Amino acid sequence: MRRILSVLLENEPGALSRIVGLFSQRGYNIETLTVAPTDDPTLSRLTVTTVGDDRVIEQITKQVNKLVDVLKVSDITDGDHIERELMMVKVKADTTALRDELKRLSDIFRGLVVDVTPTTYVIQLVGTSAKLDAFIEALRSEAEIIEVARSGVTGLSRGEKSLRF
Amino acid sequence: MMSGAEMVVRTLTQLGVKHIFGYPGGAVLDIYDALFEASDIEHILVRHEQAAAHMADGYARATGEVGTVLVTSGPGATNTITGIATAYMDSIPMVVLSGQVATSMIGEDAFQECDMVGCSRPVVKHSFLVKKAEDIPTVIAKAYHIAATGRPGPVVVDIPKDIVNPKESHPYIFPDSINMRSYNPTVKGHKGQVKKALQVLLAAKKPVLYLGGGSIAAECSDLITAFAERLNLPVTNTLMGLGAFPGQHKQCLGMLGMHGTVEANKTMHNSDVILALGARFDDRVTNNVKKFCPNATILHVDIDPTSISKTVSADVPIVGSVKQVLSDMIDILDSTGESLEPAAMASWWSEIQVWREQKCLSYAKSDKVIKPQQVVEAMHRVTNGEAYVSSDVGQHQMFAALYYPFNKPRRWINSGGLGTMGFGLPAAMGVKVALPDSVSICITGDGSIQMNIQELSTCMQYGIPVKIISLNNQALGMVRQWQDLIYGGRHSHSYMESLPDFVKLAEAYGHVGIRVSDPSELDEALEKCFSMKDKLVFMDILVDQDEHVYPMQIKFGAMDDMLLGKPKAE
Numbered sequence: 001m002r003r004i005l006s007v008l009l010e011n012e013p014g015a016l017s018r019i020v021g022l023f024s025q026r027g028y029n030i031e032t033l034t035v036a037p038t039d040d041p042t043l044s045r046l047t048v049t050t051v052g053d054d055r056v057i058e059q060i061t062k063q064v065n066k067l068v069d070v071l072k073v074s075d076i077t078d079g080d081h082i083e084r085e086l087m088m089v090k091v092k093a094d095t096t097a098l099r100d101e102l103k104r105l106s107d108i109f110r111g112l113v114v115d116v117t118p119t120t121y122v123i124q125l126v127g128t129s130a131k132l133d134a135f136i137e138a139l140r141s142e143a144e145i146i147e148v149a150r151s152g153v154t155g156l157s158r159g160e161k162s163l164r165f
Numbered sequence: 166m167m168s169g170a171e172m173v174v175r176t177l178t179q180l181g182v183k184h185i186f187g188y189p190g191g192a193v194l195d196i197y198d199a200l201f202e203a204s205d206i207e208h209i210l211v212r213h214e215q216a217a218a219h220m221a222d223g224y225a226r227a228t229g230e231v232g233t234v235l236v237t238s239g240p241g242a243t244n245t246i247t248g249i250a251t252a253y254m255d256s257i258p259m260v261v262l263s264g265q266v267a268t269s270m271i272g273e274d275a276f277q278e279c280d281m282v283g284c285s286r287p288v289v290k291h292s293f294l295v296k297k298a299e300d301i302p303t304v305i306a307k308a309y310h311i312a313a314t315g316r317p318g319p320v321v322v323d324i325p326k327d328i329v330n331p332k333e334s335h336p337y338i339f340p341d342s343i344n345m346r347s348y349n350p351t352v353k354g355h356k357g358q359v360k361k362a363l364q365v366l367l368a369a370k371k372p373v374l375y376l377g378g379g380s381i382a383a384e385c386s387d388l389i390t391a392f393a394e395r396l397n398l399p400v401t402n403t404l405m406g407l408g409a410f411p412g413q414h415k416q417c418l419g420m421l422g423m424h425g426t427v428e429a430n431k432t433m434h435n436s437d438v439i440l441a442l443g444a445r446f447d448d449r450v451t452n453n454v455k456k457f458c459p460n461a462t463i464l465h466v467d468i469d470p471t472s473i474s475k476t477v478s479a480d481v482p483i484v485g486s487v488k489q490v491l492s493d494m495i496d497i498l499d500s501t502g503e504s505l506e507p508a509a510m511a512s513w514w515s516e517i518q519v520w521r522e523q524k525c526l527s528y529a530k531s532d533k534v535i536k537p538q539q540v541v542e543a544m545h546r547v548t549n550g551e552a553y554v555s556s557d558v559g560q561h562q563m564f565a566a567l568y569y570p571f572n573k574p575r576r577w578i579n580s581g582g583l584g585t586m587g588f589g590l591p592a593a594m595g596v597k598v599a600l601p602d603s604v605s606i607c608i609t610g611d612g613s614i615q616m617n618i619q620e621l622s623t624c625m626q627y628g629i630p631v632k633i634i635s636l637n638n639q640a641l642g643m644v645r646q647w648q649d650l651i652y653g654g655r656h657s658h659s660y661m662e663s664l665p666d667f668v669k670l671a672e673a674y675g676h677v678g679i680r681v682s683d684p685s686e687l688d689e690a691l692e693k694c695f696s697m698k699d700k701l702v703f704m705d706i707l708v709d710q711d712e713h714v715y716p717m718q719i720k721f722g723a724m725d726d727m728l729l730g731k732p733k734a735e
Contacts, residue, residue, distance in 0.1 A: 025287045062470045066471050068311060068347060069291075069347055162469060165691070
């Protein structure tokens with residue numbers, strides 16, 4: 001099962017490599033990974049999506065928690081949560097018909113065209129990973145995709161539940 | 166005000182470090198220069214950095230104190246990796262100080278540059294790269310704190326050369342206390358869980374106490390013995406747990422697992438409640454986890470949450486120190502006066518007695534050739550079972566674990582997790598340096614001893630009179646045993662065709678060498694060996710090449726599926 005783990009860790013050089021290393025060393029999957037400092041600049045928040053049965057996820061959570069640089073770990077998929085991923089897609093847009101169709105498609109998915117040249121568009125889209133996948137599928141049948149950049153998943157628990165130090 | 170190099174030495178002194186095992190080189194010359202003046206610290210110059218790590222490891226295992234290693238950058242640092250990994254697998258407290266090229270040169274592939282923090286990352290509890298000279302006291306103090314607390318382990322401190330520059334002075338501030346918001350190991354077990362575990366245990370008809378290395382690290386053998394005696398529990402130890410409960414106690418069933426005794430493995434397999442203290446249900450214990458102890462409710466106490474339910478699910482998990490949890494359990498017993506049902510226990514013990522009577526450790530002696538088991542038994546006799554025994558890895562290790570009962574903790578020093586050949590001699594040296602009045606034995610074989618034999622030279626330089634008991638079967642015995650049993654007797658590259666003359670070799674290094682091949686001369690030779698208190702004696706004991714270690718679990722079977730001797734040829 002796909003899980004989203006949120007990790008609060010010291011914003012120190014090497015802290016990220018310990019987490020990434022742990023995953024490869026113990027044979028766990030990393031599907032996506034995002035990391036950045038929090039409102040407290042001494043802390044980073046890392047979000048990792050991984051797959052595994054309950055037992056594997058329990059081990060991953062415990063192993064990550066054991067790292068000396070890590071303050072807290074939470075599996076936000078345990079409860080109600082919001083997840084988002086940001087994607088930018090560069091597509092070929094060199095005819096008027098194609099440009100109209102791409103704009104329409106982007107609007108349907110509530111995307112934004114953020115860069116325009118005579119031959120290309122860059123469309124920005126925010127949503128769940130599934131929505132981003134669906135947009136790519138829809139684009140593929142209409143236009144030539146030149147490149148795709150995705151941020152990886154980040155997310156928060158809904159309501160009062162939080163991951164703070 | 167002082168230089169970074171002086172700070173390193175001052176900090177170590179202030180932390181109470183008495184011994185450093187190390188090897189100088191370019192990146193640490195400034196630290197070595199500062200060490201030249203230090204009168205409170207003895208430095209042991211090794212012959213290979215791997216051995217320095219094993220010595221610090223043996224030192225730590227025998228005393229419970231943190232072992233200290235100091236090496237230079239690049240090859241000096243990478244040579245310690247096997248030693249660090251060995252300590253990591255067995256949760257041994259150790260601090261490795263490694264030199265690094267100057268900060269400005271990091272990443273430029275400078276001479277003797279190696280990313281030590283990166284190299285060691287998978288095998289350390291934690292690591293530091295020192296960024297500023299002012300940080301030295303705090304970083305090193307943190308390293309010792311992390312190494313020794315919670316589940317102990319090795320910590321690397323990588324120190325770039327510019328940080329220890331003797332021409333620069335900085336204020337020296339030693340931290341009053343260590344506070345790390347991200348590191349607070351749980352020591353006290355959850356009250357409700359402790360109570361629940363004890364209730365399950367008290368309702369058991371066929372309980373067993375299963376002790377691992379954590380029960381030695383917890384320094385509470387007296388508590389363990391009191392608890393086991395009070396409830397009349399059968400006790401078994403892992404390879405790492407030997408000595409946590411007296412090996413010759415009537416309730417001790419000996420070691421369990423791959424080469425465990427029949428009584429230990431049968432008791433585990435047939436138990437209804439297992440109380441595991443600081444043990445981690447390692448594959449060399451459980452055999453096939455799917456068939457592991459089918460009727461047992463598992464109560465698991467460990468200071469490291471990741472050890473719980475990793476391979477075998479715990480029914481009642483307790484995160485905490487074995488010492489704290491046991492003393493809480495004893496308090497509850499004191500207040501309630503409860504005990505196990507005597508009739509059930511009597512019947513359980515009589516069942517166990519039947520397994521014991523199989524005498525699975527009996528073997529046939531010969532008057533022509535020395536049996537390895539008999540060497541260990543003789544060694545036990547001659548040393549009154551009081552020696553510190555450091556082992557290498559292989560058949561001799563299992564023979565020592567089975568035939569030398571340890572009545573006290575920290576006497577059995579072996580690489581249980583990583584299984585590092587070459588560990589024995591340096592570990593025995595570390596023990597002897599820590600405890601000069603003790604008898605420190607290295608039990609080894611003709612394969613293992615050659616993996617760090619250069620340390621005979623260090624022993625001569627510093628007068629470290631360990632006793633080397635080498636069971637020489639002219640083969641890699643455990644490899645050969647598996648080849649006999651699993652590979653149809655095809656001895657692929659497990660035969661040592663050109664062994665050195667170990668007696669002459671010992672003599673070449675300035676020590677005493679004794680060769681024995683006649684069983685009738687064994688005891689006398691060993692007595693001679695142990696009577697030479699100030700001499701390193703290398704006993705080259707020629708033993709039966711065809712002897713196997715039994716019992717031996719059958720692969721993919723349950724705990725108690727065991728071979729008790731060589732299978733009869735069909």
